[in-house]
Amino acid sequence: MELRANVPDGPIEQKWDRHRVELKLVNPANKRKYDVIVVGSGLAGASAAATLGELGYNVRCFCFQDSARRAHSIAAQGGINAAKNYQNDGDSVFRLFYDTIKGGDFRSREANVYRLAQISVNIIDQCVAQGVPFAREYGGLLANRSFGGAQVSRTFYARGQTGQQLLLGAYQALSRQIAAGKVAMYPRTEMLDVIAIDGRARGIVVRDLVTGKVSSHVAHAVVLASGGYANVYYLSTNAKGCNVTATWRAYKRGAAFANPCFTQIHPTCIPHSGDYQSKLTLMSESLRNDGRIWVPQRAGDTRPPGEIPDAERDYYLERIYPSFGNLAPRDISSRRAKELVDAGHGVGPLKNGVYLDFRDPIARLGRGEIAERYGNLFEMYERITGENPYEVPMRIYPAPHYVMGGLWVDYNLMTTVSGLFVIGEANFSDHGANRLGASALMQGLADGYFVLPYTIGDYLAGQRFDQVDDRHAACRDTEREVGQRVNRLLSAKGSRTVDGVHRELGALLREKCGMARNAAGLQEALRTIPELRERFWREVRVTGSGAEFNQELEKAGRVADFLEFGELMCQDALQREESCGGHFREEYQTPDGEALRDDERFAYVAAWEYAGAGNPARLNREPLTFESVHLTQRSYQ
Amino acid sequence: MNLVLHVWRQAGPKLPGRFERYEARNVNEHMSFLEMLDVVNQGLLQAGHDPIAFEHDCREGICGSCGFVINGSPHGPLGDTTVCQLHLRHFQNGDELWIEPWRAKAFPVVKDLVVDRNAFDRIIQAGGYISVRTGSAPDANAIPVRKENAERAMDAAACIGCGACVAACPNGSAMLFTAAKVAHLALLPQGQPERLQRVLGMVEQMDQDGFGNCTNHGACEAACPKGISIDFIAQLNRDWVRAALSYAPHEAAEGAI
Numbered sequence: 001m002e003l004r005a006n007v008p009d010g011p012i013e014q015k016w017d018r019h020r021v022e023l024k025l026v027n028p029a030n031k032r033k034y035d036v037i038v039v040g041s042g043l044a045g046a047s048a049a050a051t052l053g054e055l056g057y058n059v060r061c062f063c064f065q066d067s068a069r070r071a072h073s074i075a076a077q078g079g080i081n082a083a084k085n086y087q088n089d090g091d092s093v094f095r096l097f098y099d100t101i102k103g104g105d106f107r108s109r110e111a112n113v114y115r116l117a118q119i120s121v122n123i124i125d126q127c128v129a130q131g132v133p134f135a136r137e138y139g140g141l142l143a144n145r146s147f148g149g150a151q152v153s154r155t156f157y158a159r160g161q162t163g164q165q166l167l168l169g170a171y172q173a174l175s176r177q178i179a180a181g182k183v184a185m186y187p188r189t190e191m192l193d194v195i196a197i198d199g200r201a202r203g204i205v206v207r208d209l210v211t212g213k214v215s216s217h218v219a220h221a222v223v224l225a226s227g228g229y230a231n232v233y234y235l236s237t238n239a240k241g242c243n244v245t246a247t248w249r250a251y252k253r254g255a256a257f258a259n260p261c262f263t264q265i266h267p268t269c270i271p272h273s274g275d276y277q278s279k280l281t282l283m284s285e286s287l288r289n290d291g292r293i294w295v296p297q298r299a300g301d302t303r304p305p306g307e308i309p310d311a312e313r314d315y316y317l318e319r320i321y322p323s324f325g326n327l328a329p330r331d332i333s334s335r336r337a338k339e340l341v342d343a344g345h346g347v348g349p350l351k352n353g354v355y356l357d358f359r360d361p362i363a364r365l366g367r368g369e370i371a372e373r374y375g376n377l378f379e380m381y382e383r384i385t386g387e388n389p390y391e392v393p394m395r396i397y398p399a400p401h402y403v404m405g406g407l408w409v410d411y412n413l414m415t416t417v418s419g420l421f422v423i424g425e426a427n428f429s430d431h432g433a434n435r436l437g438a439s440a441l442m443q444g445l446a447d448g449y450f451v452l453p454y455t456i457g458d459y460l461a462g463q464r465f466d467q468v469d470d471r472h473a474a475c476r477d478t479e480r481e482v483g484q485r486v487n488r489l490l491s492a493k494g495s496r497t498v499d500g501v502h503r504e505l506g507a508l509l510r511e512k513c514g515m516a517r518n519a520a521g522l523q524e525a526l527r528t529i530p531e532l533r534e535r536f537w538r539e540v541r542v543t544g545s546g547a548e549f550n551q552e553l554e555k556a557g558r559v560a561d562f563l564e565f566g567e568l569m570c571q572d573a574l575q576r577e578e579s580c581g582g583h584f585r586e587e588y589q590t591p592d593g594e595a596l597r598d599d600e601r602f603a604y605v606a607a608w609e610y611a612g613a614g615n616p617a618r619l620n621r622e623p624l625t626f627e628s629v630h631l632t633q634r635s636y637q
Numbered sequence: 638m639n640l641v642l643h644v645w646r647q648a649g650p651k652l653p654g655r656f657e658r659y660e661a662r663n664v665n666e667h668m669s670f671l672e673m674l675d676v677v678n679q680g681l682l683q684a685g686h687d688p689i690a691f692e693h694d695c696r697e698g699i700c701g702s703c704g705f706v707i708n709g710s711p712h713g714p715l716g717d718t719t720v721c722q723l724h725l726r727h728f729q730n731g732d733e734l735w736i737e738p739w740r741a742k743a744f745p746v747v748k749d750l751v752v753d754r755n756a757f758d759r760i761i762q763a764g765g766y767i768s769v770r771t772g773s774a775p776d777a778n779a780i781p782v783r784k785e786n787a788e789r790a791m792d793a794a795a796c797i798g799c800g801a802c803v804a805a806c807p808n809g810s811a812m813l814f815t816a817a818k819v820a821h822l823a824l825l826p827q828g829q830p831e832r833l834q835r836v837l838g839m840v841e842q843m844d845q846d847g848f849g850n851c852t853n854h855g856a857c858e859a860a861c862p863k864g865i866s867i868d869f870i871a872q873l874n875r876d877w878v879r880a881a882l883s884y885a886p887h888e889a890a891e892g893a894i
């Protein structure tokens with residue numbers, strides 16, 4: 001497999017502008033002759049579908065929820081970055097670029113990250129014009145806050161509901177195109193395969209989640225915007241439906257999967273409280289702007305927090321990282337929390353958390369100001385835990401949250417399959433080995449509003465297409481395969497529930513391929529996962545039929561894919577004999593416990609190629625070269 | 638703790654439904670209501686029975702997927718809380734709970750507790766947006782917005798589209814949902830050019846989809862998990878009257894409108 005990144009020539013500041021001039025255009029009158037499929041209606045999918053519809057393409061957009069507005073992007077809390085420098089604190093496109101590439105521990109493609117930083121400013125303009133009610137100052141201008149990994153204040157936010165407001169903006173733009181007849185929306189429809197004809201993606205096979213009907217949709221290009229796979233860990237901050245299915249099926253049709261082991265564990269989530277737990281809840285990272293993180297200095301200290309005097313508290317992030325303090329990046333903050341909990345400093349009934357304390361900011365700013373900044377987050381915390389964070393410190397612990405890995409794409413966001421594009425969290429993204437806060441929303445909207453609509457036109461204009469409809473043999477074959485798989489899931493008639501198996505897989509991966517990994521553990525996981533997968537197919541019990549609304553069947557299909565994907569994740573983690581960002585291999589660390597990169601051997605994107613059932617996936621490497629930044633060891637001290 | 642559940646089971650839209658009795662045994666007070674249903678469902682599955690269908694996704698009170706009626710209250714007894722964020726510590730051991738789907742003409746049942754809320758999407762499609770072409774926006778700080786307006790717009794925009802307001806309303810009206818979107822956009826300068834056309838379009842669609850009229854019961858506000866204020870309905874009514882009386886699509890209007 002050849003990995004051609006297709007990065008344009010020229011100085012980094014000019015690449016995107018030049019490229020846009022060079023991209024072929026589709027004549028406005030011809031756009032309506034092209035059909036484009038968009039899978040997903042999150043920030044990436046909704047913004048792309050709306051923009052493509054507005055440009056004149058015929059768009060069909062799919063999501064598995066009952067409405068496009070419910071995509072998981074809705075849950076993002078903290079904010080979205082942009083290099084506006086409205087605070088006049090020294091921000092610039094270059095600084096945002098640099099922070100993002102450094103935050104990603106130098107494992108992303110430089111040109112893509114620069115483009116992202118450039119486009120960030122247009123996103124805010126677009127969203128404000130759509131009516132996104134961002135937070136404002138008394139003078140009527142936009143307000144900003146700081147986020148982890150940055151020393152400037154460049155994060156735009158709408159209370160603790162930034163994702164909701166951005167998504168509603170995109171959903172409204174999408175609704176406008178639906179009303180105009182340019183986008184046909186298919187909610188409650190799950191994509192289960194890609195249709196490839198003559199080496200190009202020409203459509204998808206879907207299952208109608210209400211009637212169970214399996215059918216094909218053909219088009220001239222397919223865009224996947226299906227989000228991330230953090231639910232492979234079972235417990236994560238993602239919505240329950242988040243899955244790897246769309247990208248995994250594309251992988252099996254020839255799209256390379258890049259850096260699957262790059263997953264992000266978010267430092268501020270509510271700790272696990274019992275076996276019944278179905279998900280973990282994120283407490284926005286913005287809380288670290290004011291909240292102070294600490295644990296009792298003495299391991300096993302069971303005094304209530306209020307009785308532990310300051311001198312006996314360890315404000316460990318402030319101690320170890322004096323210049324970033326509580327705003328140290330996510331991977332680093334998470335690892336430090338894990339180490340202290342493992343060493344017996346954990347707090348709470350299960351001793352599995354650290355404190356995030358608002359005592360001092362409340363004293364300094366007053367309760368009213370804290371309520372204005374974080375009121376809804378405090379309420380959410382209290383609703384879940386029954387504790388009032390104005391009075392007792394929050395308890396937090398890291399949880400799987402986001403994935404940097406995803407399908408490999410070139411500079412034009414196209415995979416190794418012609419005509420198959422991937423945007424948003426589903427691609428291997430611009431975040432390298434670790435994503436900084438408030439930059440996923442930025443990337444999803446950059447891809448959907450401002451990159452893909454140009455690059456897909458270039459692809460379409462350069463192709464000749466045969467007339468194809470859903471009676472084509474490739475459609476029939478793919479539909480048959482999908483149908484067989486559904487039947488196989490229904491026919492096992494064993495005694496284990498889908499959730500039971502998923503929990504087992506999740507626990508294994510959290511342990512062996514989570515916040516810290518080592519060769520022995522990964523090898524063990526690679527032995528265990530195939531066994532678990534086999535048991536799943538033998539022992540799982542899915543009730544009902546395929547010809548009806550069947551939530552258990554939906555879940556079973558997703559877990560079946562996670563059971564295959566988990567193996568690739570461990571394989572990827574095992575081959576990467578270095579630590580970088582969220583990928584922490586215990587064997588490779590500096591004396592003070594920071595990630596030790598090996599740029600000589602591992603400055604590449606690992607792009608895995610499917611080699612057929614039963615064969616090990618093949619590793620392809622896209623070397624990463626850096627012209628505009630120096631590779632340094634990340635330091636936040 | 639133990640709970641007794643009477644859950645509405647209905648295999649499909651046109652099929653008859655009925656309450657079935659289940660016991661949730663040894664459940665933990667820290668569980669969410671949906672986690673309790675997960676436990677009941679695991680038991681049903683293990684016995685080879687069809688699990689209870691209910692809608693959910695984020696389980697954080699923001700996506701608006703979840704929602705059903707518990708003992709007559711949409712999203713259950715706790716104010717300002719979706720059912721996915723409702724924890725069992727708010728119930729007593731031995732409580733008997735009647736659980737049923739949203740009941741409204743415009744929301745037909747899909748299965749058990751799951752209903753079809755696409756009518757909400759159609760209301761937004763009828764004008765619940767600002768027409769702005771991608772890439773054509775002026776600098777975000779070019780038009781200052783009074784902080785109070787931005788805050789109030791955000792209060793309205795916090796609606797999660799769950800449908801509890803419709804389920805709570807004796808008339809099955811979607812007025813609170815519609816008013817929240819109308820107000821969100823009407824409070825911002827960017828929303829002015831299409832303001833009157835928007836309110837007419839959305840209200841008309843609401844009627845077409847079979848939602849009832851608003852007779853100011855206020856049950857919607859009480860049921861709303863996001864605390865959306867009924868004052869927005871008054872604002873919608875003012876805009877609607879003004880639009881109906883004065884709106885002429887092809888004529889220039891006074892001032893900002």
Ligand SMILES: Cc1cc2nc3c(=O)[nH]c(=O)nc-3n(C[C@H](O)[C@H](O)[C@H](O)COP(=O)(O)OP(=O)(O)OC[C@H]3O[C@@H](n4cnc5c(N)ncnc54)[C@H](O)[C@@H]3O)c2cc1C
Nearest residue numbers: 040041042043044064073078079191227424425438440441
């Ligand atoms: C709790 C939480 C808080 C966050 N906060 C922030 C933040 O403050 N700032 C930030 O920058 N980022 C944040 N993130 C990350 C960010 O929200 C996500 O990375 C981003 O929203 C992903 O957008 P997306 O459009 O790629 O995918 P999603 O929003 O996940 O959308 C995926 C879409 O694909 C559809 N889909 C998936 N599979 C299929 C299939 N097989 N068939 C059909 N449709 C399918 C779904 O229906 C959905 O419409 C947060 C994430 C979480 C979990």
Ligand code: FES
Nearest residue numbers: 694696701703721
């Ligand atoms: S599941 Fe998302 S609001 Fe309840």
